[in-house]
Amino acid sequence: MSAMTQDTAVRTGRLARAAVYSALLVFAVYYLLPLYVMVANSVKPLDEIRSGNMLALPQVFTIEPWLSAWSTAQIGVEPTGLVPYFWNTIKMVVPAVIISTLMGALNGYVLTKWRFRGDTALFGCLLFACFIPFQIVLIPMASVLGFLNLAGTTAGLVLVHVVYGLGFTTLFFRNYYDAFPTELVKAAQIDGAGFFRIFWRILLPSSGPIIVVTVIWQFTNVWNDFLFGVSFADYDSMPITVALNNLVSSSTGVKEYNVHFAGAILAALPTLVVYVVSGRYFVRGLMAGAVKG
Amino acid sequence: MSTVAFLEIDHLCKDYGPVEVLKDIDLSIEQGGFLVLVGPSGCGKSTLLYTIAGLESVTRGEIRIDGRSVNDLAPSKRDIAMVFQSYALYPSMSVAENIGFGMEMRGVPKAERQRAIAEVAKTLQIGHLLSRRPAQLSGGQRQRVAMGRALVRDPKLFLFDEPLSNLDAKLRIEMRTEIKRLHQSLGTTIVYVTHDQIEAMTLATRIAVLKDGVLQQFGTPAQIYDDPANLFVADFMGSPPMNLIPVTVQADGAGPSLVVERATGGPATVPAGRAEGLEARAGGEAILGIRPEAITEVPADGMADGAAVVACQIEVVEPAGADTYVITHLGGKEVVARTSPDCRVRAGETLPLAFRMDKAVFFDPATHDRIAD
Numbered sequence: 001m002s003a004m005t006q007d008t009a010v011r012t013g014r015l016a017r018a019a020v021y022s023a024l025l026v027f028a029v030y031y032l033l034p035l036y037v038m039v040a041n042s043v044k045p046l047d048e049i050r051s052g053n054m055l056a057l058p059q060v061f062t063i064e065p066w067l068s069a070w071s072t073a074q075i076g077v078e079p080t081g082l083v084p085y086f087w088n089t090i091k092m093v094v095p096a097v098i099i100s101t102l103m104g105a106l107n108g109y110v111l112t113k114w115r116f117r118g119d120t121a122l123f124g125c126l127l128f129a130c131f132i133p134f135q136i137v138l139i140p141m142a143s144v145l146g147f148l149n150l151a152g153t154t155a156g157l158v159l160v161h162v163v164y165g166l167g168f169t170t171l172f173f174r175n176y177y178d179a180f181p182t183e184l185v186k187a188a189q190i191d192g193a194g195f196f197r198i199f200w201r202i203l204l205p206s207s208g209p210i211i212v213v214t215v216i217w218q219f220t221n222v223w224n225d226f227l228f229g230v231s232f233a234d235y236d237s238m239p240i241t242v243a244l245n246n247l248v249s250s251s252t253g254v255k256e257y258n259v260h261f262a263g264a265i266l267a268a269l270p271t272l273v274v275y276v277v278s279g280r281y282f283v284r285g286l287m288a289g290a291v292k293g
Numbered sequence: 294m295s296t297v298a299f300l301e302i303d304h305l306c307k308d309y310g311p312v313e314v315l316k317d318i319d320l321s322i323e324q325g326g327f328l329v330l331v332g333p334s335g336c337g338k339s340t341l342l343y344t345i346a347g348l349e350s351v352t353r354g355e356i357r358i359d360g361r362s363v364n365d366l367a368p369s370k371r372d373i374a375m376v377f378q379s380y381a382l383y384p385s386m387s388v389a390e391n392i393g394f395g396m397e398m399r400g401v402p403k404a405e406r407q408r409a410i411a412e413v414a415k416t417l418q419i420g421h422l423l424s425r426r427p428a429q430l431s432g433g434q435r436q437r438v439a440m441g442r443a444l445v446r447d448p449k450l451f452l453f454d455e456p457l458s459n460l461d462a463k464l465r466i467e468m469r470t471e472i473k474r475l476h477q478s479l480g481t482t483i484v485y486v487t488h489d490q491i492e493a494m495t496l497a498t499r500i501a502v503l504k505d506g507v508l509q510q511f512g513t514p515a516q517i518y519d520d521p522a523n524l525f526v527a528d529f530m531g532s533p534p535m536n537l538i539p540v541t542v543q544a545d546g547a548g549p550s551l552v553v554e555r556a557t558g559g560p561a562t563v564p565a566g567r568a569e570g571l572e573a574r575a576g577g578e579a580i581l582g583i584r585p586e587a588i589t590e591v592p593a594d595g596m597a598d599g600a601a602v603v604a605c606q607i608e609v610v611e612p613a614g615a616d617t618y619v620i621t622h623l624g625g626k627e628v629v630a631r632t633s634p635d636c637r638v639r640a641g642e643t644l645p646l647a648f649r650m651d652k653a654v655f656f657d658p659a660t661h662d663r664i665a666d
Contacts, residue, residue, distance in 0.1 A: 181379055181381060183377045183378070183379050183381035184381045184382075184383060184384075186343075186346075186348050186368075186375075186377065186381065187375065187377055187381035187383075187442075188383070188394070189348060189367075189368045189369065190346060190348070190368045190369060190373065190374065190375050190395070191369065191394050191395035191398050191442075192369030192395055192398035192399055193369075193394075193398050197398070201383075201394075202383055202385070205385030205386075206384050206385050
């Protein structure tokens with residue numbers, strides 16, 4: 001290649017790269033703008049929002065709206081802030097995620113390593129859980145919860161989320177364990193390990209990547225759920241998503257937009273943190289292949 | 294070595310729904326014996342091993358180890374140890390934990406466990422690997438660890454499922470020798486599955502050849518090699534394989550003789566040597582089976598008894614160092630002869646070849662079985 005053509009190649013390369021970067025930059029701004037608006041307005045006094053520009057940086061910085069959203073804002077009729085509902089959500093999310101992940105792992109283990117007649121059909125049925133729209137199950141679920149005496153309780157919400165999540169968690173673990181060498185299970189059987197011992201000692205310690213994927217998936221879904229929360233929770237067990245809605249739609253007094261923005265960020269923060277902290281394990285887990293023995 | 298059967302497989306059948314994987318298998322091996330199950334892939338040899346291990350149930354028949362029926366015993370209660378094709382080392386455990394896992398499951402105290410692990414590690418020279426994970430080991434090291442896990446149990450019966458098939462050629466031969474040495478020093482009964490007929494020949498005291506779930510032949514390596522029961526066994530065992538030449542049987546006063554078509558020079562007639570039931574087939578067809586080493590150039594110092602000479606046109610010459618293989622066509626089939634490296638024949642020339650007819654065997658072309666008296 002002559003020096004001339006090489007020069008041209010470098011120049012067009014630079015031009016193309018500049019175009020790509022500008023396009024990426026535009027998209028990044030486009031996606032980050034809502035977050036910017038929320039953060040900027042959550043630290044402004046209310047006057048500034050009403051008189052000024054939504055896009056302007058705050059002239060007076062205040063964390064008052066955050067404090068108010070967290071502990072004093074009017075949620076429905078009570079001036080409690082979001083904090084009790086934050087704990088409600090925690091009490092719902094933690095057991096729901098742990099139980100659904102463990103059960104999904106057990107299902108995946110049975111469906112791949114203890115095959116039985118009709119296992120594929122059963123797995124197919126479980127997969128339906130991934131595709132059934134939420135609205136369809138609302139009324140049957142309400143009557144089941146009533147029958148079990150769990151209506152309006154956190155335990156009831158945990159049950160709903162475990163049942164609903166099982167399709168996904170089973171799918172994740174089944175596909176992961178499908179690539180897990182069956183000879184390891186056979187070897188453990190000869191070594192004298194039983195059903196649960198093989199699960200705890202052989203499979204689970206090698207399941208790190210898929211556990212991370214499942215936990216992130218379940219955590220985000222259960223945390224962000226609004227429909228089940230609004231349908232099945234009582235005032236005492238209401239999750240933060242529902243409380244946020246009540247905060248924003250409270251009809252008494254003035255609309256405190258800055259408090260609303262702060263509350264919305266508070267409600268979204270845990271999922272954001274989980275994704276930022278373990279996002280790269282999520283991608284790695286999704287791409288992880290067979291365990292090499 | 295006692296002749297009392299130690300492992301007995303008694304009319305064993307295994308079905309997967311309508312598919313019969315094992316059909317009426319009847320085998321036994323004495324204490325300290327080395328039984329090799331050999332056959333092409335899908336012949337049922339691994340399934341048979343898995344039924345002995347208890348990892349697969351049996352449909353009919355019985356398996357006895359040391360006189361006791363084990364049909365209803367769990368794998369861990371059969372006093373066996375198994376080495377898997379993929380080695381099946383637990384990925385989350387260290388080498389020492391892998392070797393000790395079985396003892397841990399049986400509740401052996403920790404101190405005793407560590408002593409046993411150290412002892413096995415010494416035998417197999419893997420002491421420096423004990424704290425590593427399987428992922429940090431080479432193929433040969435994993436193989437050793439897998440053997441260590443089996444050895445530490447000191448079982449009545451060792452089961453090997455194609456343990457060398459994942460190693461490269463050189464290491465495979467080394468480990469083959471090592472397994473044989475181990476067997477000689479331990480004297481434990483071994484059942485070994487392979488699709489490699491050379492492994493079968495070198496290791497076994499008894500070979501069982503399987504095809505499509507049916508036991509084709511069961512005998513010592515010499516019996517399998519010299520007296521194959523049918524065309525399949527003849528063709529499967531040995532490398533290069535036995536020459537199988539279609540011939541026409543003739544009978545005259547001096548006993549049966551064979552007429553074989555040559556590529557050039559018209560048909561040749563040779564005496565049948567081992568007659569075994571050929572007279573009854575005069576005028577009919579048969580298949581002559583003769584191993585490459587039973588066809589040589591005519592020796593300068595006179596021929597062995599029972600040899601017949603046929604001049605053959607040589608098509609290909611393949612020097613292999615210790616031997617030179619020459620290839621010709623007889624009865625429309627390619628025929629390989631093993632000559633000495635001094636044989637200076639060139640492709641296209643005609644060479645008189647001496648056929649050791651006393652080593653020949655005959656098969657029925659219709660049933661593929663041996664023609665017997």
